[in-house]
Amino acid sequence: MALTTANTPNREPMTTHVLLVRPALNRVYAESSVDLMAAELAVFSDRLLGGRVRDIAPVRLSGVPYLGFTCPDLGPDDAARLANLSSAYALFERRGDLLAPVELTPLDKFDDDLVTIQKYPGKTNEHFTKLLLNLAVVSSASAQDMLTRRLRVLDPMCGRGTTLNQALTYGYDTAGIDVDGKDFDAYAQFIQTWLKRKRVKHQADTTRVRRDGKVIARRFQASIGVTKESYKAGDALDLDYVNADTTEANRFHRAGTFDVIATDAPYGVQHGSRATGALHRGPLELIRAAIGGWVGLLRPGGALAISWNTNVVPRASLVDALAAANLEPLDEGPYLGFSHRVDQAIVRDIVVARKP
Numbered sequence: 001m002a003l004t005t006a007n008t009p010n011r012e013p014m015t016t017h018v019l020l021v022r023p024a025l026n027r028v029y030a031e032s033s034v035d036l037m038a039a040e041l042a043v044f045s046d047r048l049l050g051g052r053v054r055d056i057a058p059v060r061l062s063g064v065p066y067l068g069f070t071c072p073d074l075g076p077d078d079a080a081r082l083a084n085l086s087s088a089y090a091l092f093e094r095r096g097d098l099l100a101p102v103e104l105t106p107l108d109k110f111d112d113d114l115v116t117i118q119k120y121p122g123k124t125n126e127h128f129t130k131l132l133l134n135l136a137v138v139s140s141a142s143a144q145d146m147l148t149r150r151l152r153v154l155d156p157m158c159g160r161g162t163t164l165n166q167a168l169t170y171g172y173d174t175a176g177i178d179v180d181g182k183d184f185d186a187y188a189q190f191i192q193t194w195l196k197r198k199r200v201k202h203q204a205d206t207t208r209v210r211r212d213g214k215v216i217a218r219r220f221q222a223s224i225g226v227t228k229e230s231y232k233a234g235d236a237l238d239l240d241y242v243n244a245d246t247t248e249a250n251r252f253h254r255a256g257t258f259d260v261i262a263t264d265a266p267y268g269v270q271h272g273s274r275a276t277g278a279l280h281r282g283p284l285e286l287i288r289a290a291i292g293g294w295v296g297l298l299r300p301g302g303a304l305a306i307s308w309n310t311n312v313v314p315r316a317s318l319v320d321a322l323a324a325a326n327l328e329p330l331d332e333g334p335y336l337g338f339s340h341r342v343d344q345a346i347v348r349d350i351v352v353a354r355k356p
Contacts, residue, residue: 016069042334082104115169142302151260156261168224168237175240201224205222216248219241261294287318335350
């Protein structure tokens with residue numbers, strides 16, 4: 001079904017462009033990927049392309065599925081933005097029965113195995129992680145600068161760092177927080193091994209964070225060069241991962257210093273947290289306890305994107321929690337198009353909100 005109107009009744013709109021969707025190894029995600037990218041493209045249109053992308057709908061050409069849309073005046077800058085759609089594989093302009101390739105130049109500063117090589121139980125699909133980060137970026141006040149400015153990204157429940165790696169791939173500074181010490185250790189080992197194997201210029205160190213003479217966290221920090229030349233010139237990406245409770249995020253970062261927050265909330269009914277002495281709490285309870293600190297770290301105009309399991313937390317409850325934290329939920333139009341099944345127990349969705 002098209003996400004925009006203005007179609008002639010009983011006649012398929014003549015698309016001017018088609019997107020070939022990147023294959024996903026996860027079969028269930030692959031079944032949802034076209035619909036998810038359709039909603040993502042509609043958000044890109046509204047936030048980056050002045051609403052000029054219309055008639056977004058799946059199409060089949062010679063038996064091959066594509067995502068079609070109309071945008072007669074699609075220019076090079078527009079294509080450069082669309083190149084970063086989470087599942088975009090190739091873009092074509094339709095010229096009668098022929099397809100003319102449109103060059104796509106994504107933001108990627110590093111090889112894609114930075115995001116794809118890690119394999120472990122419970123890893124969030126990397127296409128979905130990119131989608132989540134994209135929605136936060138294009139919904140923020142920094143949307144128009146996504147190709148030209150080094151944004152600062154925070155994942156306050158970062159696990160083994162898929163979001164951190166995607167942000168680094170974009171050439172953004174990134175920070176993460178997670179209470180799980182094993183995930184912290186696994187990520188620190190992975191990223192240092194990857195950087196060495198790829199011969200990427202960097203410096204990395206793990207330290208202990210002390211307050212009032214007590215160790216309250218461990219912290220992994222790295223400076224990473226996109227090129228040897230930029231690194232020698234002192235221009236390096238900042239990577240920061242704190243092994244601590246996410247409800248204490250504001251103890252480790254200055255207020256108003258992040259452009260976006262993107263995080264994948266735990267899907268189960270319990271999640272480890274040391275806050276108030278409790279070892280387990282539900283996802284909604286955890287978000288309510290942590291959201292005030294997260295919002296304080298966002299710059300005005302910053303955006304937050306959270307994915308979660310709707311079988312555990314109703315969408316309305318999460319939207320209410322974000323509104324209660326003085327955020328402005330984006331709860332209409334294409335932002336309602338991201339619900340999809342992960343497995344029998346998980347139906348995942350995304351909610352996005354902005355800081356005034």
